[in-house]
Amino acid sequence: MDIIRMEGISKGYPDHPVLTDLNLSIKKGECFTLLGPSGCGKTVLLRLIAGFETPEAGRIFIDDEPVTDLANGIDVPTENRGLGVVFQDYAVWPHMTVFDNIAYPLKIADVPKAERKERVMKMIDIVGMTGLEKRYPSELSGGQQQRVALARALVGNPSLMLLDEPLSNLDANLREEMRFEIKELQRKLGVTVLYVTHDQEIGLAISDRVAIMDRKGAIQQIGTPWEIFEKPANPFVFNFMGIANFLDVRRENGQFLVGTGNQPIPWPNLPQGDTDKWVAGFRPSDVTLSREGAGLRGVIRRANFLGATMDYLVEIDGSHLRTAIETHKAIASDLILKVGAPCVISFNALHWFEADKLKEVLSE
Amino acid sequence: MSSPANKKGSFGVAQVILFLSIAILVIVVAFPVLLILFNAFWVEDHFDLANTISILKQPMTYEALTNSLIIASMSTIGSTIVGTFFAWLVTRTDIPYHNFMKSMFLVPFMLPSFIGAIAWKMLLSPNAGLINRFFMDHLGFDGPIFNIYSYYGISAVEVMYLFPFVFIQVCGALERMDPTLEESARISGAGLLTITRKITIPLVMPSILSGALLIMLYSMAHFGTVAVLGIERGIYNIPVLIYERIHQSGGSFESIRMGAILATVLVISAAIIIWAQRKILSTGHYQIIGGKSFRPTQLKLRGLRIPLMLFCFAYIGFTIVLPTVIIFLVGGLSTYGLPFTPENLSLANYKFILFDFDVTRDAIFNSVTLGFTAAVITMFAGVMISYVIVKMKVRGKGILEFLGMLPFSVPGSVIALGVILAWSGQFGINLYNTVWIILVAYIARYMAFSLKANSAALEQIHDSLIEAARACGATMWQSLKDIVLPLAKPGMLAAFFLIFLPSLRELTVSIMLYAPTTRTIGVAIYTLNEDGETVISCALAGIALIIIVLGQFIINHFNKKAGV
Numbered sequence: 001m002d003i004i005r006m007e008g009i010s011k012g013y014p015d016h017p018v019l020t021d022l023n024l025s026i027k028k029g030e031c032f033t034l035l036g037p038s039g040c041g042k043t044v045l046l047r048l049i050a051g052f053e054t055p056e057a058g059r060i061f062i063d064d065e066p067v068t069d070l071a072n073g074i075d076v077p078t079e080n081r082g083l084g085v086v087f088q089d090y091a092v093w094p095h096m097t098v099f100d101n102i103a104y105p106l107k108i109a110d111v112p113k114a115e116r117k118e119r120v121m122k123m124i125d126i127v128g129m130t131g132l133e134k135r136y137p138s139e140l141s142g143g144q145q146q147r148v149a150l151a152r153a154l155v156g157n158p159s160l161m162l163l164d165e166p167l168s169n170l171d172a173n174l175r176e177e178m179r180f181e182i183k184e185l186q187r188k189l190g191v192t193v194l195y196v197t198h199d200q201e202i203g204l205a206i207s208d209r210v211a212i213m214d215r216k217g218a219i220q221q222i223g224t225p226w227e228i229f230e231k232p233a234n235p236f237v238f239n240f241m242g243i244a245n246f247l248d249v250r251r252e253n254g255q256f257l258v259g260t261g262n263q264p265i266p267w268p269n270l271p272q273g274d275t276d277k278w279v280a281g282f283r284p285s286d287v288t289l290s291r292e293g294a295g296l297r298g299v300i301r302r303a304n305f306l307g308a309t310m311d312y313l314v315e316i317d318g319s320h321l322r323t324a325i326e327t328h329k330a331i332a333s334d335l336i337l338k339v340g341a342p343c344v345i346s347f348n349a350l351h352w353f354e355a356d357k358l359k360e361v362l363s364e
Numbered sequence: 365m366s367s368p369a370n371k372k373g374s375f376g377v378a379q380v381i382l383f384l385s386i387a388i389l390v391i392v393v394a395f396p397v398l399l400i401l402f403n404a405f406w407v408e409d410h411f412d413l414a415n416t417i418s419i420l421k422q423p424m425t426y427e428a429l430t431n432s433l434i435i436a437s438m439s440t441i442g443s444t445i446v447g448t449f450f451a452w453l454v455t456r457t458d459i460p461y462h463n464f465m466k467s468m469f470l471v472p473f474m475l476p477s478f479i480g481a482i483a484w485k486m487l488l489s490p491n492a493g494l495i496n497r498f499f500m501d502h503l504g505f506d507g508p509i510f511n512i513y514s515y516y517g518i519s520a521v522e523v524m525y526l527f528p529f530v531f532i533q534v535c536g537a538l539e540r541m542d543p544t545l546e547e548s549a550r551i552s553g554a555g556l557l558t559i560t561r562k563i564t565i566p567l568v569m570p571s572i573l574s575g576a577l578l579i580m581l582y583s584m585a586h587f588g589t590v591a592v593l594g595i596e597r598g599i600y601n602i603p604v605l606i607y608e609r610i611h612q613s614g615g616s617f618e619s620i621r622m623g624a625i626l627a628t629v630l631v632i633s634a635a636i637i638i639w640a641q642r643k644i645l646s647t648g649h650y651q652i653i654g655g656k657s658f659r660p661t662q663l664k665l666r667g668l669r670i671p672l673m674l675f676c677f678a679y680i681g682f683t684i685v686l687p688t689v690i691i692f693l694v695g696g697l698s699t700y701g702l703p704f705t706p707e708n709l710s711l712a713n714y715k716f717i718l719f720d721f722d723v724t725r726d727a728i729f730n731s732v733t734l735g736f737t738a739a740v741i742t743m744f745a746g747v748m749i750s751y752v753i754v755k756m757k758v759r760g761k762g763i764l765e766f767l768g769m770l771p772f773s774v775p776g777s778v779i780a781l782g783v784i785l786a787w788s789g790q791f792g793i794n795l796y797n798t799v800w801i802i803l804v805a806y807i808a809r810y811m812a813f814s815l816k817a818n819s820a821a822l823e824q825i826h827d828s829l830i831e832a833a834r835a836c837g838a839t840m841w842q843s844l845k846d847i848v849l850p851l852a853k854p855g856m857l858a859a860f861f862l863i864f865l866p867s868l869r870e871l872t873v874s875i876m877l878y879a880p881t882t883r884t885i886g887v888a889i890y891t892l893n894e895d896g897e898t899v900i901s902c903a904l905a906g907i908a909l910i911i912i913v914l915g916q917f918i919i920n921h922f923n924k925k926a927g928v
Contacts, residue, residue, distance in 0.1 A: 052831050078834040085835035091828035095850045104846070105836035152836065162835075 002064070003028045003160055003192045004049060009058035011044055012217075018044050019217045022058070028159075031186050031193040033203040036213030037240065042196045044217075046162050049194065050085055051078035063159065079108075084153030084161040084191070088168055090145040092137040098124070098148050099133040105156040123151040126185065143174045150182070154189060161186075163195045167202065179206055200241050204229060212237045230349075235281065235358045238351055242283050245321040246358065251276040261317025263296050267350050277355035286349040287323040289314075289335060295346035300337045312337065314345060321345070377840050378758045385749040386760075389767040392808045396782025397631065397774055403624035403785060419625050424605065429629060431515075432601040435590065436583040438519035439526060444576045446523055447530025448568075453672065455538040456564075457663045460673050468680045469531055474916050475688070476869035476886070477525035478588025479905045482893055483687030484521050485592060486694060488512035492701075494690070513596045521589050524683045526582060530575035537571035538564075556663065570644050577641045585630050585775030587872040591890070602626045603777035607876055610784075615796075620785070627778040634773045688909065695903030713903035724904050726881065727888035734799060734884065735867035738806035743859045745807070746814025747822075747852055753815075754822040755830070755848075771812035779808045780876035797879035805873045810866070814859040821855020822848075861919045868915070869908055 002025040012018035018041040026032045034042045047053045049060060051067065054075055060068040062083075067076040092101055102123055106116040124133050127147040137145055146166055153161050163182070167175045183206040186193045197203055203210050204225040211222045214236050221233040232238035249256050249265055256265050256278065271278050288295075289312065301320065302313035309324045323345070330336050337343060407415050419425055450469050454462040472480075487495045488510050496508035511517060545567065549559045587603040594600055600608065606626055609619035665672060694700065696709040717724035752761060753768055774782075783805045787795040795801035825848060833843035871886035878887045885908050892901035 050831070050835060052834075077839075078831070079837045079839055082837075083835055085832060087828040087832060089826060089828055091826065091832040093829060093832070093847060093851075104833070104838075108837040108842060149832075152832070156837065 001028050002026060003062065004194070005061040005064070006045075006049070007059045007061075009045075009048060009055045009060070011041075011048060011053065011055045017217070019048075019055070022217065022219065024211065024219065024222075026192065026194060027209075029190060029192055030208040031183065031195065031206055033195045033197065033207040033210045034213060035197060035200060035203040035210055035240075037215055038198050040213045040215050041217035042198075042213050043164055046164050046194065046196045050083055050162055051076060051081050082156075082158055082160075084156065084158040086146070086149045086153045086161065086163045086166045088165040090137075090142070090149045090166075090169070092140075092145045092148050092152075094137050096136075097133065098129060098135050098137075098140070101137070101148050102133075102151045102155050105152065109156065119155060120151075123155045126154075126188070127151045127181075142170050143178060146170065146178065150185065154185065154191065157189075158191065160192045160194065163193065165197050165199075166195075168197070168199070175202075182206060204241075212240060232351065235279075235353045235361045238281050238353075239361065243322065245282050245284065245287070245323075246353075246362075247280045247282075247316070247321055248319050248355065249278045249280050251278065258296055259317030259319035263317060265350075266295050266346055269350070269352075271352035273354065275354050275356070279353045279355050279358050280347075281351045281353055281358075282321075282347055282349055284322050284324045286347055287321065288346045288348060289323055289325055290344045290346070291334065291337075291342075293344055293346075295344040298343055298345055300339055300341045300343055303337060303339055310336065312343075314343060316345065378756060381748060381756070382752055382758050382760055382764065385745075385752050386764055386767060388745050389749065389764070389770065389811070392804065393770045393774060393779075393811065394767055396779065396786045396808065397770065399785040400624045400627045400631070400778060400782050403621055404628040407621075416625055419622055420629075425622060425626060428600055428602050428605040428626065431590075431594075431599060432584050434515060435518055435522070435601055436580050438515065439522035439583045440576050440580045442519060442523035443527040443579045444530050444572060447527040447575060448534050448572055450527070450676070451531050451534035451538060453676065455535055457665050457669075457672075459665060459669060459676070465676050465680070466535065468684065470528055471684050472525045473528045473532075474865070474912050475525060475684075475909065476588065476871070476912075477522060477586070478592055478871050478886070478890060479691060479869070479909065480525055480687050481518075481521050481589040481592035482889070482901065482905065483690045484512050484517070486690055486898070487687070488517065489596075512593055513599075515599065518589055518593050518599065521593065522583055522586070525589075526579045529578045529582070530572060533571040533575035534568055537568040541567055573644050574641045577637050577644075581634055581637045581775070584633055585777050585872070587777060587875060588886075588890070591875075592893070595894075602630055603775075603872060606777055606781060610781075610876065615784070615788075620781075623781050624785070627781050630775050630778050631773070634775055634778075638769075638773045691902050691909065692906045694899055695906040697899050700898040713899055714907065717900060717904050717907065721900070723883065723892070724888055724900070727883045727885050727904070728907070730799060730802075730882060731868050731870075731885040734803055734806060735864045735870075738803055738810060738867055739860045739863040741803075742807050742810050742814045742863050743818075743856050746811060746859055747818045747849075747856050750815055750818035750822050751844075751848065751852075754819050755825075755827070768815055771808065771815065774808070776809050776870075776872035777876065779805050780873045783808065784876065797882070799882045802874055802877045802882060802884065805877055806863075806867055806870065809870075809873055810863040813862040813866075817859040817862055818852065818855045821852050821858070824855075825851045857922060858919075861915065861922075865912055865915045865919070868911055 004024070004026040006022060006024045009022040010017065010020050012020075022045070024045075034045065036042045044053065048055055048068070049062075054070070055068060057070070058068070059066060059071075062081060066072070066074050067081055068074065093104075096104070099120055103116055103120045106119060111119070121133070124130055127150055129144065129147055129151065132140065132144065137148070140148070149166070166182075167178050170178060179202050182193070182195075185191075186206075195203070195206065207225055209222060210225055210228050212220045212228060214220050221228060221237045223231070228237060229241055232241060238244055247265075248259055256270055257263060258265050265280060267280070296316050298314040298316040300312055301315045304311040305327070306324075307327070309326055310330045311322065311324050314321050314323065325335060405411055405413065405416055420429070450465075453459055454466045454469070459465070485493070487493050488508075490496060490508040490511045490513065493508065493512065496510070499505040499509050500507070512521070541564070546559050546563055549563045554562065584601070585603055586601075587607065590599065590601045591604050591607070594604065606623040610623055613619040693704050693709070695713055696711065697704070698708055698710065698712065702708040718728075719725070749764065749768060752758070753765055783801055784796065787793055787801050787804060789796070795804065829847055829851070830843050833847045834840075838846060869886050870884060871890055874884040874887045875890060878884065883891065885904065889901045889905050889908065892904065
């Protein structure tokens with residue numbers, strides 16, 4: 001059953017559309033991530049669901065009840081949509097204690113005092129803030145404030161929780177810790193989560209399903225994290241999900257040759273299609289580097305020691321690619337290479353794109 | 365969960381707030397100003413520009429115009445030089461006691477300039493002024509060393525009380541200026557003089573100019589100083605002429621019309637000045653001057669350190685301490701003119717005005733109740749209007765934004781004339797000669813302060829804080845009550861004091877609107893002084909100073925607590 005269904009949503013200004021005729025449904029109980037570059041309209045989408053903004057056209061259903069349906073004069077205000085929302089800047093009220101912040105939704109709902117206290121304390125315990133309930137937000141760290149925001153969003157037992165980049169103001173370590181906590185909470189409480197972010201890693205780590213949005217606010221692919229990563233529907237998705245290498249490949253006399261040289265690409269699945277200009281896409285981790293053997297011959301153009309890894313830029317007949325190899329492996333297999341050294345490249349995974357279409361995506 | 369009625373409900377609330385906000389600004393500010401413009405150009409059922417011009421060409425009006433311009437220009441130039449110099453001295457040099465000096469230079473902000481003018485009149489009037497007498501009687505001078513009843517005298521007194529406008533702006537800019545800008549110039553081989561000339565001054569120029577324009581605006585429409593010091597030699601500016609004409613004729617049609625025309629000139633000048641100030645402030649100096657607090661490099665004054673310090677102390681002593689002391693001393697004399705010896709001084713006058721003298725007792729009561737009421741009303745109206753402007757997304761907000769700028773550009777004397785036109789019975793309500801007309805005028809006059817303080821406070825409240833409350837199930841009213849109002853409290857409190865304190869010493873508006881029983885403190889001081897009751901008016905001025913300084917202390921205390 002769908003907890004959210006959006007039909008034909010359009011939002012924006014006549015000369016600058018943010019969302020155009022968008023459709024999306026989210027299933028009950030899943031953790032759904034909306035992933036896209038900044039400025040793509042994903043936050044607007046979340047705000048439309050929350051009721052902070054009204055679309056120009058389209059309908060939104062929560063639990064199969066229309067909450068936005070302008071044609072029929074329906075626009076349920078935020079407070080009646082029964083949601084939990086967590087904001088990027090935490091939005092913890094500075095003039096209230098941790099307890100009062102978390103208790104606020106219950107106070108508004110006229111929950112009796114004793115029950116209110118019990119539920120708040122339980123929530124404080126769940127988010128690991130026991131003992132801090134009398135503090136004011138100014139006395140808390142960013143991570144603690146975000147826990148308060150989470151607890152406040154969850155205390156009213158909403159069926160749906162919306163999170164708008166809730167971790168992007170935290171430092172890297174805390175971010176990693178918190179994202180698993182959010183996932184854990186979601187599992188424990190069985191709440192449906194819509195998570196909006198530009199950070200692929202978080203999207204992959206916590207989601208049951210991911211939707212990738214492009215810069216124009218169109219959804220390019222919806223799938224499990226595995227599908228998105230391994231079977232990207234198009235160059236945009238592929239490019240967005242991590243540092244991508246693109247190697248120019250041209251068809252000449254039935255052969256697929258790399259760059260401007262005469263080496264055929266060492267990959268069994270060749271592209272099907274009429275075009276002659278192709279691009280082979282792959283991630284740095286999909287490249288195997290060696291000193292000799294079968295594969296493409298290239299030259300090291302840049303070598304960077306980054307501590308745990310060695311980072312190389314390799315030129316193959318006028319085309320460039322980047323690869324990384326763990327330092328200890330590089331030492332073990334004698335792959336500490338200097339600039340100008342010859343090397344051999346082979347692949348573990350490759351995706352084919354038509355050169356013209358890719359150019360369009362990358363230039364946006 | 366879903367009901368269309370809900371949507372209608374919140375839609376209605378937004379519209380009601382918007383409508384109320386627009387109504388307040390229209391009734392209090394826009395309508396009176398429109399009436400002035402109407403009266404200035406509309407003669408006997410038709411538009412008559414020729415008549416307007418002929419009135420402007422009359423010697424009296426023409427002279428008032430030029431005097432306003434001359435005095436405002438001299439005051440502006442003087443204040444800008446004094447303010448910039450002291451600002452540079454306390455922020456950029458190693459002058460001793462710079463923190464103490466900085467707070468002393470801000471003291472004139474709270475002192476009413478017309479009380480200063482009364483003090484200077486007693487010190488430097490050509491024949492009776494204490495300083496002039498001292499030089500003539502004891503040092504053998506033939507005549508007075510300085511005549512305060514002159515353009516120079518009036519401008520000098522205005523400079524003493526207005527230079528903090530420039531001082532505070534330039535101090536702020538110099539403190540916030542990224543020192544790397546100057547350091548990189550120094551690394552490039554520029555000398556200190558070159559740096560000051562080519563880097564520092566251009567960077568703080570917007571602040572200097574914007575402060576200067578504020579002074580210009582204030583001075584052109586300023587009543588008190590010119591009224592106190594100009595009367596002997598017949599020097600008058602626009603507000604003084606409006607006051608005298610309307611006062612003498614008891615509000616005749618001619619005087620109102622002339623006043624309306626002069627007020628129109630003020631409104632237009634104010635609009636030009638405000639426009640220029642916005643333009644200057646938007647030329648991007650905020651990008652150069654960061655919000656962070658740096659410790660700027662200090663210039664070593666070396667041999668000049670002590671002489672400049674002494675100069676500052678002399679300035680503070682001469683322009684701030686001396687006039688204040690004189691007010692209190694004269695207020696203690698049994699008869700004006702007697703020497704300041706212990707047997708001539710007593711607290712009798714102070715006791716008299718506080719407990720026995722109806723005029724002053726009423727004046728204090730009027731000012732305190734008027735100020736309090738105006739502050740409370742304006743504080744709430746201001747927070748509502750600012751909320752619509754800063755936070756709400758409703759259609760028709762543009763009108764409100766435009767109306768919200770009006771209070772900033774309408775000088776006090778214009779407001780006074782406007783409320784006379786609007787509330788003297790032509791439109792069904794006659795408040796003339798009652799305290800209510802002064803209250804309405806105070807609300808109009810101080811709305812700008814309230815809008816400024818409240819919108820600054822509301823801008824600090826992130827939208828997400830309000831949205832979070834809505835997401836928690838709070839209606840718009842509940843989110844206002846539980847989130848917005850508690851968080852806006854510091855801004856509202858600031859607005860309250862920003863209105864209450866100045867209203868205690870208000871003169872420009874009250875002098876046009878008072879009736880025998882509705883004198884305010886400012887009016888009582890001024891009229892008593894005009895009537896020759898010098899010692900009584902000084903005693904009342906002393907009491908006013910004490911109330912104002914005490915109030916300022918309370919504000920500072922609150923501000924420190926709120927961490928503003």
